[in-house]
Amino acid sequence: MADFQPLVFSGVQPTGNLHLGNYLGALKRFVALxxxxxxxxxxxxxxxxxxxxxxxxxxxxxATREVAAAFIACGIDPQANIVFNQSxxxxxxxxxxxxxxxxxxxxxxxxxxxxxxxxxxxxxxSVGLFDYPALMAAxxxxxxxxHVPVGDDQKQHLELARDIAQKFNVDxxxxxxAEGHGxxxxxxxxxxxxxxxxxxxxxxxxxxxxxxxxASDNSRINLSDSTDQIAQKVRRARTDADNLPTEIAGLAxxxxxxxxxxxxxxxxxxxxPDVLRQFGNGQFSTFKAALADLAIAKxxxxxxxxxxxxxxxxxIDGVLRDGANRARALATPxxxxxxxxxxxxx
Ligand code: AQP
Numbered sequence: 001m002a003d004f005q006p007l008v009f010s011g012v013q014p015t016g017n018l019h020l021g022n023y024l025g026a027l028k029r030f031v032a033l034x035x036x037x038x039x040x041x042x043x044x045x046x047x048x049x050x051x052x053x054x055x056x057x058x059x060x061x062x063a064t065r066e067v068a069a070a071f072i073a074c075g076i077d078p079q080a081n082i083v084f085n086q087s088x089x090x091x092x093x094x095x096x097x098x099x100x101x102x103x104x105x106x107x108x109x110x111x112x113x114x115x116x117x118x119x120x121x122x123x124x125x126s127v128g129l130f131d132y133p134a135l136m137a138a139x140x141x142x143x144x145x146x147h148v149p150v151g152d153d154q155k156q157h158l159e160l161a162r163d164i165a166q167k168f169n170v171d172x173x174x175x176x177x178a179e180g181h182g183x184x185x186x187x188x189x190x191x192x193x194x195x196x197x198x199x200x201x202x203x204x205x206x207x208x209x210x211x212x213x214x215a216s217d218n219s220r221i222n223l224s225d226s227t228d229q230i231a232q233k234v235r236r237a238r239t240d241a242d243n244l245p246t247e248i249a250g251l252a253x254x255x256x257x258x259x260x261x262x263x264x265x266x267x268x269x270x271x272x273p274d275v276l277r278q279f280g281n282g283q284f285s286t287f288k289a290a291l292a293d294l295a296i297a298k299x300x301x302x303x304x305x306x307x308x309x310x311x312x313x314x315x316i317d318g319v320l321r322d323g324a325n326r327a328r329a330l331a332t333p334x335x336x337x338x339x340x341x342x343x344x345x346x
Pocket of ligand 1 (some may be wrong): 011013023025074149151152153198199212245
């Protein structure tokens, strides 16, 4: 395998209600990685129209700006990294077309997220929802990115991106070599699924993922929630009747307790055993009060900064435009080289 420069890419959909799961599974990891890697963080607005169409163009624009504001409010530096919205760089969609012709129907048909989102009414799902993982592969590979921080729910899509990269490298091996790219044109991107909260669960149902689209607002802590809302949602989070265990094994059959311990650990940057050492044998009410305080201390300043940034539309639009220009400068050579490899005249 050829040597590829380490490069991080990840995206978040502007579909409203950014929540604690998005923060702990993705945004907090994005922030940490900028200390060690070149990073590209994208508001994936093309993905945002795959499941349901936006309420209005204004709503999609507002949600796009809100995710960009969340990136910056969480601590991503848009100067040191690239922050932009996907639809401004046409290379994503162009490469997705080539990948549509490399990926196999069978591969995409196995994606559990499509099955979950399409539900029983598959015939009525958009082609975009089915094809979403091919576009996601293009998002990553148009920059030939090597590392992708995501929550656990995206693991299968990342495996598909690797399969697409591998098949492209094999299908076009002779042209890749002839064009001077050696053995492989695309890296096989590695998922970075790290920390104690890679799959944050609903506060109402411990076996269901915390999700933007959950009808119950009490199922999630939104990044835009007030301190009162955060405290109330933590207090009302479903738990069982027992005290917290002292050992990890004691969480095995207790998904709600396990979820809250994982959230505490991730917010406090400690491990789950550390949390149980501190709160094990204690009552849930004591732990929940500490968790509410911690969540407010960590998320309160982010919400305040998001509000400030959301009021400064010109600044956010400037960040996205500048980021898109820099992203385009990286994506264009890839598209040109892919055209040469495939045989499209240019
Ligand atoms: N519950 C979660 N726990 C940990 N990580 C999560 N992520 C999402 N939910 C959790 C991670 O957040 C990043 C951005 O997600 P996305 O906006 O691209 O879409 P999603 O994964 O589809 O988010 P939702 O909330 O689940 O939206 P809906 O309700 O529309 O399906 C990704 O890295 C994701 O792994």
